[in-house]
Amino acid sequence: MVNRIPFPQAGLDEPEISSIMKLESNADVDWRGGRLPGFYVHFANDEVDRVGKAAFERFHATNALGPSAFPSIAKFKADLVGWALSLFHAENGAASVTSGGTESIFIALKTARDWAKVNRPEVTRPRMVISHSAHPSFDKAANYLGLEVVRIKPRSDFRTDIDALKSALDDQTIILAGSAPQFTIGVYDQISELAAFAESRNIWFHTDACIGGFLAPFAEQNGHQIPPWDFRVKGVKSISADLHKYGFAPKGASIVAFSSAEYRKYQTFEFDNWSRGRYITETFAGTHSGANIAAAWAVMRFLGNEGYCGIAEQIWRVREKLIREIPRIEGLFIYSNPELTVMSYGSNTQNINDIAAGLAQNGWYTVTPSPTPPAINLGIISLAFGEVVDEYLNDLRDIIAQLKAGDTFFDSSLLGSYGDQQAKGT
Ligand SMILES: Cc1ncc(COP(=O)(O)O)c(C=O)c1O
Incomplete structure (x- = not known):
């Protein structure tokens, strides 16, 4: 049960609000x-933190649902997606700014599912096969989208067991994916091999570069060997890459990118049966702040x-x-x-x-x-x-x-958790 709390009758003044918030944050x-x-x-x-925060504050009231009202946000968004497409080596791609890795993966899978409706019309039970190491947001998106997920055990080096993956395929499989890199072990799945195989079977391939997307391009320029993961790999159709991870933007910013602008039609949601007329969005949210888009732009432009x-x-x-x-x-x-x-x-x-x-x-x-x-x-x-x-x-x-x-006992009750373990309630 979630407690009801009496709604406060009188408001507080700003200093009081500030001191309560300071007190509450002491435990953070x-x-x-x-x-x-x-x-x-x-x-x-x-410095990076300050630049992001200042932009966030300046654009706090904007609404990215309305680019015609806020051309500033439209311009920042256009730059962010354009920069991402060039960092990811897309030739004729498309991309959108989302609220985070989970939403980027959701939009990529939604696009793949709707692509398959046209390109794999025989499929009635759309299915995705991924390695056990893939982030849970794949299953979360699949759950929302009505996709079946099969997770296979990884190899002993924790990369995808491609033989096992091939055995797990059936004629309903429309999506394969790999991590670049995986969240925990930090290895890259074999993106080139997986994407080539997916293409040979007319299967959508997604690279989850939520972690590496905005670090790998720079590490590579610094001369470090990074396994192939981006649109230079034939068969990679979509990429998720988080601005709020190694892009160092304030939280609430990620990129979902596509190898071809042709996939845009499967990505967007369009609705025309409403008293106000036509409604179109490219990502999950309706109203959403432009502040994180502006802040991500400011940080990227500041760092270069x-x-x-x-x-x-x-x-x-x-x-x-x-x-x-x-x-x-x-x-x-x-x-x-x-x-x-x-x-x-x-x-x-x-x-x-x-x-x-x-x-x-x-x-x-x-x-x-x-x-x-x-x-x-x-x-x-x-x-x-x-x-x-x-x-x-x-x-x-x-x-x-x-x-x-x-002779020492450490108390495990101080350990934290990944994700919101309290969300389920009782
Ligand atoms: C590999 C990978 N994919 C997806 C996600 C989900 O990203 P977010 O928490 O921004 O939704 C994460 C988060 O850490 C991740 O590490």
Whole structure:
């Protein structure tokens, strides 16, 4: 049951509101202190933060449903999608700004489903086959869209088991997808192979680059080897890439991009049986703020290619340190071969839950380890973490030493969670 709360009779003045909000935020994680490695808050630096915030405030009242009323937002949107198409090497593509990775994936799958109605007319039970490592937003979208999902076990290096995927196909399969990279282990699925196979079977292929989409192009320019994932890969029809992750835009901004503008007709929702006339939208929301679009534009324009390359290199240095130092700690190992800047580590001497509880007790916001495989997920999603990474490694060494000594108990009740575990209620 959700409690009813009497609606307040009188209003409060601004200072009172401000002091209540300050008090309430005291329990929030200290994200600026960098003590939440890998979850929830992407952060580049204070300047970038300021630029995004100022734009957010300036455009707070705009409504992106009405580009004719707010040509500023239309222009920012056009730039964002144009920039994304060029970063992703689309030749004749199309793209939209959405509210986040989940919505981008939703719009990509909706487009694929409606594409299949025309291009795979024999299909009556549309189906998608994905690896177990794909983000849950695929199933969430599929649930809303009436698609069946089959998840297959990954290979031992956590990439897609392509043989298993082929065996799981049937004549109703209309979508395949791969992650670039996967959320937890940080490896890339074999996008080239999967996309080529999908194309040979007239199946839609989606690359989920929610994490890597706005980091990989710059890491690649810095000379790092990034597995193929974008529209240079034949057969990739859509890409999700989050501006609010490595684009460092305030939350509520992502891109869904298509290899061809021809898919636009399957993407848009158009309705003409309403007293006000024709209504068309390209994404899920009706009314939605233009503030996050303006803020994403401001951050991208502020940083430019040079700024993003610089930040990518700073992040890369932290990644190298973690990949070098974690396996030097007794019993710890990093799973597979993380190819960007998210990774997962496990232990062959200690219970991973105890290590996670130890980190939480040392003031690191840590979510419960993933079960398959048993791992603590780590990502350099914030350069605030880069400022304290040595402290993290020292704490990790101490925790392992204490667990080995066997006289310390860490309290797992301090562990956080990924997603809203309270949403279900009772
Ligand atoms: C690989 C991947 N895809 C999709 C998503 C969903 O993105 P969002 O939380 O912005 O909806 C995430 C989120 O972390 C992700 O890591």
